[in-house]
Amino acid sequence: MSDPRAVKLSARQVSIHYWLTRSSQPFLAVDSVDLDVYAGEFMVIVGPSGCGKTTLLNAIDGLQRISDGELELNGKPIRKPGGDRAMVFQQASLLPWRSVLGNVSYGLELRGKMQRAAIRDRARELITLVGLKGFEDHYPTELSGGMQQRVNLARALAVDPDILLLDEPFAALDAQTREYMQAELLRIWSATRKTAIFITHDIKEAIYLADRVAVFTARPGRIKEIIEIDLPRPRELRSKREPRFLEYEDRIWNSIEEEVRATESRALESVGSR
Amino acid sequence: MSVETVIPPNDPTAKAKSAEVPQVRVRRRIPAQPPWFARWESLLFGSGTVIFVLAVWQAIASARIVPPLFLPGPFAIWEAFVAYVADGSIWTDLAASGLELIYGYGLAIIVALPLGLLMGWYRRVNMSLDPIVNFMNAMPRIALVPLLIIWFGIGIWSKVAVIFLSSIFPILINTQAGIRNLDAGWIKAARSFGGSDLQLFRTVALPGAVPFILTGMRIGVGHALIGVVVGELVAARAGIGLMMATAGAGFQTAKVFAGLMIVSLAGVFLVGMISLVERRFQAWRPPN
Numbered sequence: 235m236s237d238p239r240a241v242k243l244s245a246r247q248v249s250i251h252y253w254l255t256r257s258s259q260p261f262l263a264v265d266s267v268d269l270d271v272y273a274g275e276f277m278v279i280v281g282p283s284g285c286g287k288t289t290l291l292n293a294i295d296g297l298q299r300i301s302d303g304e305l306e307l308n309g310k311p312i313r314k315p316g317g318d319r320a321m322v323f324q325q326a327s328l329l330p331w332r333s334v335l336g337n338v339s340y341g342l343e344l345r346g347k348m349q350r351a352a353i354r355d356r357a358r359e360l361i362t363l364v365g366l367k368g369f370e371d372h373y374p375t376e377l378s379g380g381m382q383q384r385v386n387l388a389r390a391l392a393v394d395p396d397i398l399l400l401d402e403p404f405a406a407l408d409a410q411t412r413e414y415m416q417a418e419l420l421r422i423w424s425a426t427r428k429t430a431i432f433i434t435h436d437i438k439e440a441i442y443l444a445d446r447v448a449v450f451t452a453r454p455g456r457i458k459e460i461i462e463i464d465l466p467r468p469r470e471l472r473s474k475r476e477p478r479f480l481e482y483e484d485r486i487w488n489s490i491e492e493e494v495r496a497t498e499s500r501a502l503e504s505v506g507s508r
Numbered sequence: 509m510s511v512e513t514v515i516p517p518n519d520p521t522a523k524a525k526s527a528e529v530p531q532v533r534v535r536r537r538i539p540a541q542p543p544w545f546a547r548w549e550s551l552l553f554g555s556g557t558v559i560f561v562l563a564v565w566q567a568i569a570s571a572r573i574v575p576p577l578f579l580p581g582p583f584a585i586w587e588a589f590v591a592y593v594a595d596g597s598i599w600t601d602l603a604a605s606g607l608e609l610i611y612g613y614g615l616a617i618i619v620a621l622p623l624g625l626l627m628g629w630y631r632r633v634n635m636s637l638d639p640i641v642n643f644m645n646a647m648p649r650i651a652l653v654p655l656l657i658i659w660f661g662i663g664i665w666s667k668v669a670v671i672f673l674s675s676i677f678p679i680l681i682n683t684q685a686g687i688r689n690l691d692a693g694w695i696k697a698a699r700s701f702g703g704s705d706l707q708l709f710r711t712v713a714l715p716g717a718v719p720f721i722l723t724g725m726r727i728g729v730g731h732a733l734i735g736v737v738v739g740e741l742v743a744a745r746a747g748i749g750l751m752m753a754t755a756g757a758g759f760q761t762a763k764v765f766a767g768l769m770i771v772s773l774a775g776v777f778l779v780g781m782i783s784l785v786e787r788r789f790q791a792w793r794p795p796n
């Protein structure tokens with residue numbers, strides 16, 4: 235990891251505001267974030283809930299406009315979604331009138347670069363990969379939450395993006411499936427070495443997957459620290475119990491805990507000042 | 509399997525009990541299959557009620573509680589209908605009313621769908637058209653019939669116009685609401701995959717708004733039929749509504765009822781067709 239690699243994605247002093255309907259003040263969600271993600275790197279973002287992780291990821295995907303700073307992909311500013319990125323959304327957001335096969339094909343259909351039959355074949359491949367073989371003709375309402383989330387993952391993987399953006403993709407899964415999917419994701423990622431940006435609340439998951447973990451502060455989100463995870467790859471699931479793993483876990487846990495506590499005391503202050 | 513796990517591992521009777529397990533009747537896990545008549549259940553109950561109502565109606569009519577001039581019984585109405593068919597005038601009336609309905613209602617769908625989609629999708633289109641749509645929707649369009657007759661004459665086109673104006677707004681407003689109610693996540697996903705506006709229309713907006721659009725079309729059918737009848741009552745050369753007006757003026761009450769039945773059954777038929785389309789689009793929706 236020490237070799238100087240090409241910067242894939244670079245954020246310089248990126249701030250993102252929302253306009254709320256019943257407010258005349260812009261609402262600051264992401265505050266002056268500096269972040270470099272290298273080509274082929276697995277970057278994990280952790281941080282307290284509501285700190286702006288999804289917002290930043292949306293901006294990287296091109297769905298959300300930044301209000302300040304520079305956000306560049308391969309040296310070019312990000313303005314809109316593009317074929318080089320694909321997102322696994324926090325909410326599965328599947329089209330309920332499309333079967334599993336139809337949903338996994340969806341991204342490829344929109345891109346319109348492949349023949350129908352080729353799209354179907356590719357979609358079937360990915361459905362097998364995420365362990366949903368046999369459910370091709372099921373509708374999303376007929377799937378469990380975890381299964382829907384796997385369709386969501388397959389839909390993004392199907393378009394074979396340069397950068398994979400994952401917003402808590404495994405949060406809805408049970409512990410076993412979750413570990414299985416983590417290992418699968420690592421396997422897929424090792425085979426392709428695509429750049430990945432992965433948001434999670436699960437610190438073990440973060441350490442297990444990451445080359446580096448970026449810890450966000452409480453809202454408005456800034457980057458508090460970036461922790462290099464110097465564990466050898468390929469990683470085994472049992473490496474989650476090794477002492478060095480646990481050290482990382484402690485360190486990240488404390489870092490986030492500080493932030494959560496900071497928010498709470500701020501909230502208490504604002505209550506007290508009234 | 510679950511029976512076994514309940515037994516504590518060092519329970520001395522465990523062995524004996526687990527030996528009994530195969531004999532324990534396993535409760536069926538699969539929900540019972542719907543009985544054979546389930547498919548016909550709604551038809552059975554529905555037609556049962558209809559037959560009951562007809563029977564009571566006929567009983568009242570036969571008992572002469574109400575003079576037949578006011579309330580003819582189902583048989584009298586049927587006879588009037590048969591006579592209407594026999595003298596052949598039904599065909600010109602049906603053709604006139606049917607054409608009016610097809611042109612007026614069809615045109616309403618053709619105009620309302622794209623306009624509703626645009627209004628739901630583009631805020632500025634909505635801002636521009638909303639006042640006019642609201643005004644026109646609030647206006648009792650039936651009251652326009654005399655005006656429309658001056659404009660379009662007493663042929664079918666004045667009726668086409670009133671049917672069009674009656675049924676366009678429910679379809680338009682519902683389509684617009686359907687687009688407004690699309691799940692933001694669907695749109696985000698489509699955008700994320702680089703979907704163009706046109707692709708979003710086709711793959712998200714249209715299928716996502718189908719339930720609303722069909723509701724609008726169903727309401728539109730009712731309004732359209734009112735347009736047919738009232739339009740023809742005022743002035744027409746032919747049509748079921750005109751027939752009802754003429755029959756009413758001649759105190760042929762049974763014939764008026766026959767016309768009413770024709771119009772109502774046409775409505776039921778059209779709504780049934782829409783429901784068929786709906787079922788086709790809603791295959792993914794679990795029953796209830």
Ligand SMILES: Nc1ncnc2c1ncn2[C@@H]1O[C@H](COP(=O)(O)OP(=O)(O)OP(=O)(O)O)[C@@H](O)[C@H]1O
Pocket residue numbers: 252253254261263282283284285286287288289290324453
């Ligand atoms: N569409 C929106 N409009 C206005 N404010 C929003 C919108 N989306 C998010 N926010 C606000 O921006 C802040 C950051 O939201 P975001 O969804 O990025 O958080 P997050 O870090 O992803 O949280 P979580 O871990 O709970 O998913 C939140 O305080 C939220 O209230």
Ligand SMILES: [Mg+2]
Pocket residue numbers: 287288289324401
């Ligand atoms: Mg989030």
